[in-house]
Amino acid sequence: MSTNPYDILGLGSEATEAEIRQQYLTLVRQHPPDRDPERFAAIRAAYDQLRDPVTSLEHRLFDVTSHETLESLLARERAKSLPRRIATDVLLSLADE
Amino acid sequence: MTRKHKRRLSGSASATSLVDQVRRQLSKGDTRQAVKEARVLFRREPSPAHRQLLADACLARAEYLRRAGMLHQAQDTFRELLQLGPTTPETDARTARLRVLLGIPDGAVPSLADLDASLAEQLSDQAMVRPAQVPAVYGDLLAQAARVRESLQAIERGDDQNALDLLQDVGRTSPLADWKLFARGLSAHYAGDAARRDSNWQRLNPQRVAYRIAQVVLVHCGARDAAAVEFDVTRRLRRLEYALVGDEAHRMLNDVAVAMREQRTGEVLRHFRTLVMRHAQSHTSLVTGATEILWKHLVRTGDGARLRQLMNFAPAPVLDPHWHRAEALLLEQDRYIEMNRLEQLWQRYAADLTRVAGLRDDECQVAQALVNLRLARHLKQTLNDCETDRFFGDDGDRPRGGRSPLRKKIVDCYRTALRHYPQLLAAHDELGQLYRDWEQPDKAVSTYQVLLKHFPSHTESLEWLARHFLEADRPLDAEPYIAEMQRLRPRDRHTQILLWNKRLALVQHAARKRNFDLARRELDEAARQPCGPATWLDAIRITIELKAHNLEVAQQLINQYLLQLDEPAVLWMVLESNAVRYGIDRAWKKEFAARLKTALAGPPSTAAAGRMAEFLSSFLQRRVKYTGLATHQRALRAYVRRCQQLTWQQRDLRHVCQYLFWDLDRGLPWSWLDRLACLGTSQFPDNPHFPFYAGSAQMYRGPYRCNIQRATQHFDQALQLNTHAADPLAPELVERAKHALTVLRNHSSLPPGLPFRFDEAFDDLDDDDDYDSSAADLDAEECGEYDGPAGRGARGSSSPAIPHGFPPELRAMMGELLELMANCGAIDPDELYERAAGGDPSRGDRRGSRRPKKKKR
Numbered sequence: 001m002s003t004n005p006y007d008i009l010g011l012g013s014e015a016t017e018a019e020i021r022q023q024y025l026t027l028v029r030q031h032p033p034d035r036d037p038e039r040f041a042a043i044r045a046a047y048d049q050l051r052d053p054v055t056s057l058e059h060r061l062f063d064v065t066s067h068e069t070l071e072s073l074l075a076r077e078r079a080k081s082l083p084r085r086i087a088t089d090v091l092l093s094l095a096d097e
Numbered sequence: 098m099t100r101k102h103k104r105r106l107s108g109s110a111s112a113t114s115l116v117d118q119v120r121r122q123l124s125k126g127d128t129r130q131a132v133k134e135a136r137v138l139f140r141r142e143p144s145p146a147h148r149q150l151l152a153d154a155c156l157a158r159a160e161y162l163r164r165a166g167m168l169h170q171a172q173d174t175f176r177e178l179l180q181l182g183p184t185t186p187e188t189d190a191r192t193a194r195l196r197v198l199l200g201i202p203d204g205a206v207p208s209l210a211d212l213d214a215s216l217a218e219q220l221s222d223q224a225m226v227r228p229a230q231v232p233a234v235y236g237d238l239l240a241q242a243a244r245v246r247e248s249l250q251a252i253e254r255g256d257d258q259n260a261l262d263l264l265q266d267v268g269r270t271s272p273l274a275d276w277k278l279f280a281r282g283l284s285a286h287y288a289g290d291a292a293r294r295d296s297n298w299q300r301l302n303p304q305r306v307a308y309r310i311a312q313v314v315l316v317h318c319g320a321r322d323a324a325a326v327e328f329d330v331t332r333r334l335r336r337l338e339y340a341l342v343g344d345e346a347h348r349m350l351n352d353v354a355v356a357m358r359e360q361r362t363g364e365v366l367r368h369f370r371t372l373v374m375r376h377a378q379s380h381t382s383l384v385t386g387a388t389e390i391l392w393k394h395l396v397r398t399g400d401g402a403r404l405r406q407l408m409n410f411a412p413a414p415v416l417d418p419h420w421h422r423a424e425a426l427l428l429e430q431d432r433y434i435e436m437n438r439l440e441q442l443w444q445r446y447a448a449d450l451t452r453v454a455g456l457r458d459d460e461c462q463v464a465q466a467l468v469n470l471r472l473a474r475h476l477k478q479t480l481n482d483c484e485t486d487r488f489f490g491d492d493g494d495r496p497r498g499g500r501s502p503l504r505k506k507i508v509d510c511y512r513t514a515l516r517h518y519p520q521l522l523a524a525h526d527e528l529g530q531l532y533r534d535w536e537q538p539d540k541a542v543s544t545y546q547v548l549l550k551h552f553p554s555h556t557e558s559l560e561w562l563a564r565h566f567l568e569a570d571r572p573l574d575a576e577p578y579i580a581e582m583q584r585l586r587p588r589d590r591h592t593q594i595l596l597w598n599k600r601l602a603l604v605q606h607a608a609r610k611r612n613f614d615l616a617r618r619e620l621d622e623a624a625r626q627p628c629g630p631a632t633w634l635d636a637i638r639i640t641i642e643l644k645a646h647n648l649e650v651a652q653q654l655i656n657q658y659l660l661q662l663d664e665p666a667v668l669w670m671v672l673e674s675n676a677v678r679y680g681i682d683r684a685w686k687k688e689f690a691a692r693l694k695t696a697l698a699g700p701p702s703t704a705a706a707g708r709m710a711e712f713l714s715s716f717l718q719r720r721v722k723y724t725g726l727a728t729h730q731r732a733l734r735a736y737v738r739r740c741q742q743l744t745w746q747q748r749d750l751r752h753v754c755q756y757l758f759w760d761l762d763r764g765l766p767w768s769w770l771d772r773l774a775c776l777g778t779s780q781f782p783d784n785p786h787f788p789f790y791a792g793s794a795q796m797y798r799g800p801y802r803c804n805i806q807r808a809t810q811h812f813d814q815a816l817q818l819n820t821h822a823a824d825p826l827a828p829e830l831v832e833r834a835k836h837a838l839t840v841l842r843n844h845s846s847l848p849p850g851l852p853f854r855f856d857e858a859f860d861d862l863d864d865d866d867d868y869d870s871s872a873a874d875l876d877a878e879e880c881g882e883y884d885g886p887a888g889r890g891a892r893g894s895s896s897p898a899i900p901h902g903f904p905p906e907l908r909a910m911m912g913e914l915l916e917l918m919a920n921c922g923a924i925d926p927d928e929l930y931e932r933a934a935g936g937d938p939s940r941g942d943r944r945g946s947r948r949p950k951k952k953k954r
Contacts, residue, residue, distance in 0.1 A: 012386070014455075054521065057456075057463050061416060062471065064393040064426055070354035073386045078319065078347060085287060086314070086337070088249040094313045094333045095226045095306040096166045 004065055005046035005055075012068055012076070014060075020050050119150055128158040132174070152184045156191055163199060168230050172199050198223060200232045209238055214272075215304075221272035222306040241267060245276045249283070257284045279307035286314065303327065313337060346376040346383055353387065357394070362403055365391070370410050377412060389414055392423050399430045415455035416464075421446035429475070436479050440506075443472040466518035473510035473524070476503060477531065507531065520551050529558070538565060554585055563595050568719055572602035597628035604637060608679050613645045630708065632662070636671035640679045664705035666736075669693035670729055671712055677723045690725075697732055701739040707749025709733050710756035717759035730760060737769070745773075747781045751824075754790040767797040778811075785818035785826050789834055796837055805841050812838045 006012065009023050024047040033040040049055045115138050122131040135154040139147040155178035162171035175195060183189055194216055209217055224231045224242035231239055244263050251260035260280060267277040282297030298315070301308040313333045315321035323330050338347075349372040356364040369387065377384050388411040395404040404427055408420045417423055425442035428434060447468040450461050480503050511528040514521055525548035532541035542565060545558040552558075559578045566575035579599050582592045600623035607616035620641065624634050635658045642651035659665055673689035675681075696705075713729055716722065737753055745753075754777060757770040771794035777787030792811030795803050812834045819826050826834070 014386075053460070054463060054467070054518075057460060058467055061422070061464055061467060062426065064396045068390055070350060070357055070387060070390055073383070073390060074347060074350050074354060075319075077350075077380075077383045077386070085253045085255065088246060088253050090337065091249065091283075091310055091314075092226050092246075094310045094337060095222070096164070 005049040008042055008046035123157055128161045132158045148181055149184050152178055152181050152188050159195055175199050200230045209235055217272040225276055241273055245273055248280050252284050275301055275305045275307045279311055346380045366406055373410055396426045401427055416453055419449055421449055443468055462517045466514040466521050469510045469514035470524050473507050476507045556585055560591055567598045567602045572599050572606055575599055594628045597623055608641050608644050613641055616641050632667055633671055636675055640675040643681050643685055644679055664702045666696035666705045667708040669696055670709055674723050677725055697736055703740050703743045703745045703749045706737050706740045707752040711752040714756045714759055750777045751786050758790050758793055767794045770794040785815045785822045789815035809841045
């Protein structure tokens with residue numbers, strides 16, 4: 001398993017503080033300490049690392065071991081493009097075969 | 098119609114076979130051909146059956162054309178159907194339905210309420226998708242559909258609230274109710290509320306157009322698998338992707354991803370270049386993200402050529418506007434780093450970081466500090482390599498001209514880092530450690546004091562400062578640090594030891610100042626929480642009384658303690674050292690020395706050896722000296738030699754091994770430590786100290802005799818045992834073990850016989866220059882007398898040094914040959930090496946060619 005805190009939290013290295021916190025809370029809800037103590041500890045440690053501005057910046061500047069792939073980037077970009085509003089004409093044209 | 102087809106129709110084909118063929122074509126959905134052949138058939142033989150067949154074909158064709166949005170063609174076909182006149186009731190019903198849908202007026206058009214539900218739904222779908230095809234008579238439906246469309250357009254604009262307001266008029270029973278659900282679901286979809294979206298869209302009628310559109314949107318966003326949809330979504334999906342701007346960029350990025358997965362790096366860059374050229378402006382985040390992944394991948398794989406290609410066309414990363422960081426990180430991957438180039442790149446990158454779009458101003462300062470810290474670490478590593486690994490590689494890129502310029506650079510980098518960000522703990526800490534390693538305690542003290550200003554609770558610094566001042570015999574200076582340690586960690590073992598040491602230092606301080614009451618009080622306090630052997634305190638008590646000229650009390654105490662001790666040698670040794678350190682009469686010193694000599698001459702005892710070793714180790718480890726230390730060392734060595742055949746207790750054996758380990762720097766034969774440490778390893782397999790000392794003994798055997806595999810095993814075992822040991826290794830020893838393992842692993846891959854001085858593995862951690870420079874403090878006989886073959890004072894014949902620049906391919910052979918020759922006494926290896934390297938044999942300033950020191954006396 002990766003030791004990169006961004007990988008542990010499932011975030012890209014450009015994630016903001018708010019996104020990091022949001023993701024941390026989501027993961028903690030999924031892996032509470034009483035049910036999944038090891039995973040919780042890893043998540044907590046990763047969050048603590050990213051909360052420290054120096055460690056966080058060090059990762060952003062020098063870490064080339066990020067396990068983000070082009071596939072994950074593509075999926076993220078697609079997910080980002082989803083909220084883009086589809087033109088009504090385009091939408092209604094989908095009725096035709 | 099093709100000629101072949103016409104021939105077949107007009108010629109040989111029978112009417113029955115043609116009827117079958119038309120039916121087959123209708124069932125296959127080939128309505129165009131079916132209509133043509135049905136027409137031919139009807140012209141040839143206008144029977145009712147053929148008319149019915151033509152009517153069915155025209156109906157199917159008109160429906161198909163309507164569904165495909167080809168309204169005029171559908172209407173033409175439908176008119177042809179009407180010309181046929183009424184046929185069967187079933188066909189007439191379908192015709193009436195289609196008439197409504199195609200908007201062909203035929204007198205009285207039924208009202209919406211009169212239409213059956215499915216037709217009304219179909220008509221309302223049409224009113225939504227193609228309102229022009231709906232007869233004007235259905236004005237209410239058209240108006241309502243226009244509102245729903247308006248609602249969809251409001252959603253498109255992002256005005257969801259208005260959109261939902263527009264849908265309020267659409268009732269649940271309205272044929273447009275499905276579109277209301279669709280619009281609500283779409284609004285939820287854009288809001289990212291998947292649950293609300295699904296609750297609306299799951300209620301859609303699968304026969305309706307809204308359902309089909311919803312399915313396409315779901316498949317596109319990945320919420321539904323295309324294979325799970327009841328109809329083929331491929332074409333619709335493609336249409337949607339084309340309509341969305343990002344389709345091409347995504348497809349191209351997918352091509353890049355596929356090429357990368359298949360490790361076709363050239364193709365990766367080619368595809369990516371096209372993507373960048375076309376979409377760098379419109380898809381900034383996509384291109385930036387992909388660039389980030391690609392440059393990191395190329396740096397990881399060390400592919401410099403392709404990284405440079407990427408730099409030529411891709412936009413520079415936000416945090417690296419001139420690609421200096423990528424180049425520097427790539428350079429760091431090299432085994433032999435071009436330090437000058439690396440330094441240049443990191444310095445340029447630090448300059449780039451003065452203002453970077455992706456960082457706040459305060460972050461820019463931290464980033465610059467981190468870059469300088471990284472550079473400092475690299476320079477430090479280079480310095481370590483120069484000192485510990487100097488036989489390997491070409492040193493062309495390594496700093497020449499001694500250590501000072503490199504040391505200055507390192508310090509400058511740390512200081513620059515701290516100037517940018519004074520709270521950078523790692524920089525303070527590492528700089529302090531460097532000064533300690535370089536034996537510049539004053540600078541280390543000031544560094545740690547600055548550190549404590551920013552991090553007042555940094556216990557490691559507090560502890561080191563306290564220990565430093567205690568060892569420097571400045572207990573009053575140590576006082577505030579110990580007090581802070583006590584406040585922070587009152588129950589910590591290190592704090593207790595510091596307190597105890599402080600009390601002993603105060604005892605000595607007070608005794609020297611002849612303040613005996615204070616000395617006794619402090620000694621009593623120290624005795625309450627002993628952190629060392631009781632004999633040491635007893636000896637101090639006796640020393641204080643002797644210093645105070647209370648001879649009777651002192652004699653009584655000596656008699657009392659002698660009764661308690663089974664072996665008095667350690668007491669006399671401690672008393673003799675105290676006589677010097679506390680400054681009592683020389684007569685007493687001589688007296689204690691004589692008694693020690695007598696005690697040592699008696700039958701040997703491993704317990705006495707262990708206690709004496711423990712006492713002397715405390716001095717050697719801290720590099721604290723007293724006049725007579727060397728004599729004591731010599732005496733102990735002789736005593737240990739006599740104890741070798743005896744049975745050892747674990748504690749005594751550990752102390753003796755510890756003493757021999759520290760004493761090896763003085764030229765003691767490694768075989769003693771090796772033998773005793775191996776004995777300890779076999780008898781006490783859970784103790785991590787013995788494998789550590791056994792590994793160290795191997796290291797001291799020199800390059801040709803060291804069993805690398807065995808030494809590695811010993812150190813590995815020591816570190817493994819240390820994790821759960823009751824008596825763990827000191828942190829300093831753990832560091833030594835790790836360092837030794839690194840050196841052993843680095844060299845285990847080299848050809849056998851390569852010249853290498855293993856004792857240099859400890860050079861940067863433990864330098865004995867202070868012993869050399871302060872030889873006046875030692876007994877004169879000590880210098881040189883114990884310089885054994887693997888000793889540091891005498892360059893061992895087994896570890897000759899080959900200068901830099903000597904052809905690497907010949908080093909292995911030369912090393913072996915020279916060792917043999919030097920062992921036989923046939924040649925002076927220094928001279929030969931110098932000649933081979935084209936140097937001046939008389940210079941002799943290399944560390945490896947140091948001559949044994951001359952005896953002073």
